[in-house]
Amino acid sequence: MTHRTHNQRMEYGKTLVELGREDPRIVVLEADLGKSTQSCLFEKAFPERYFEMGIAEQNMLGFAGGLALAGKIPFVNTFAVFAAGRAYDQIRQSIGTAGLNVKIVGSSAGFSDFGDGATHQSLEDLALMSAIPGMTVLSPCDGPETVLAVREAARIQGPVYLRLSRNDVENVFPPEEKYTPGKPVVLREGTDLAVFTTGILASQALQAANEMEKQGVQVQVVHIPTLKPLEEEAVLPLARGKKGILICEEHSLRGGLGMLLCYLLRNLWVPKEVLAVEDRFGQSASSHEELLQAYGLDSRAMQEKLWKLWKG
């Protein structure tokens, strides 16, 4: 395992510029958070294809739908909480029902905007976006996977939601791995227990698995790159034969990966535990890690659950 770190939004910003160079149909929209989302890199490279839409997310999503109708491939940028929340109706009605080719990039997702508190922390975006028919939902685990996910988003014909974290994360996505929507990625083999995560919790799960190994318990770690598509056949073989399954996500329990996997694995009689945010908003803290710990989503909390599953 490499210990190099990358930042998802930096990788995103650079990849967007590369895409812009390769495909003149790529256009970018922003609601005054270009420095945070790193869409500012695209603005510098292609000012004529960059639309600063002001602090007006609803119009931005509709306007992006119009650009898609005119044959462009718009990437829309703002914080995840504003994209999926403020502009939900525009995404559902103008973009979703028509299947428009708009890429919605939810930046600073989860707790990653740690200082700004509940209003800026997005714990419902995956549920909201997954519920829209035809929406593809991507949730990469690190910087290198973000590069692949952004390119995949541009390739897909139809609406895509891409969830990105704000802070540096360890590189864990296997360098040789091909990015395939719907295909889980095994980050670590293990025969006793399995942890499933999405987004940036993968590195926490790997830490927990390493600690468990020291105690003689072999834990498999699986990263789910796409909440949609995700089918039963893809996850069932990875869950079968384990003594217990733990699902972790930096998201509300309601409508996230935990509930989805419990449904997809409903015919598999294996004990399952979920670590997610239970009916609470976020809050301010001095670091992202502090919040993951406070909400019981860090590697230590994972280990506790894994022990519980192991001991039965």
Added chain:
Amino acid sequence: MEEQTIQRLEQKANRLRALVVKMIGPEKTGHLGGACSLAEILSVLYFGFMRHDPENPQWPQRNRLILSKGHAGILQYAALAECGYFPQQWCRGLKQLGSPLQGHPDKNKVPGIEANTGSLGQGVSLAAGVAAGLKLDFPERPPRVYAITGDGELAEGQIWEALLSAAVYRLDNLRVVVDQNGLQATGPTKERFPIPHLEEKFRAFGFAVFTVDGHNVREILEALQKAEEVRGKPVAIVAQTVKGKGISFAENQPSFHNGAMTREQYETALRELEEKAGEAL
């Protein structure tokens, strides 16, 4: 302007109204009022002004019409059927299970529909985005985009966000047409939720504004022609109309926002309209 053209477009408007009445049928609800207020405007746009080709609905240089007041989609269906975008028999299946003609327009089901609308206040954003995209592809002479809103709909905040952005990006190929019929679902707009000084508001938002009698074909044509001379800013056309226009019992009646005609009213409406259209359907 030839008198013949004017007369043809007036008759076409009434033919569209008659088609709407037939599509809704007796004793069924349908958005009759807000469709009828728009009949001359759509007649002029589809049959007298817009560059479009029913044989080639995806022609990149076509003019686009996006009906932000999607509940009047029934009138747009009538116009598109008349143009030949789809077979007339589709009109018999309006709002039936599996029909391409949904209660609100769906671009993936109906050729000639440019966007999905129905959740009010969203069509101007879509139209502005289309206009901006077309300006990138055809900077010399970008195709025109017409966004049609109601006046009750203007209470939606997104409309005003969209107007701001249209001015920022100098979308002089965008025309926002307000069907100012003065009635919203529950009563007169002036009483329910007034939005005064509309023209001044549009001007303050950076638009060139023309006000017309929305049932006067000549005035509509002249305003559209004048809009062609505007450079560097988007255009608003405020069309003063009558909800339910052309059908005696439905004019200015909020109950026909989405009301049902009795069988007798249905026959009366068809008779009145066919007379005005100068032909039977």
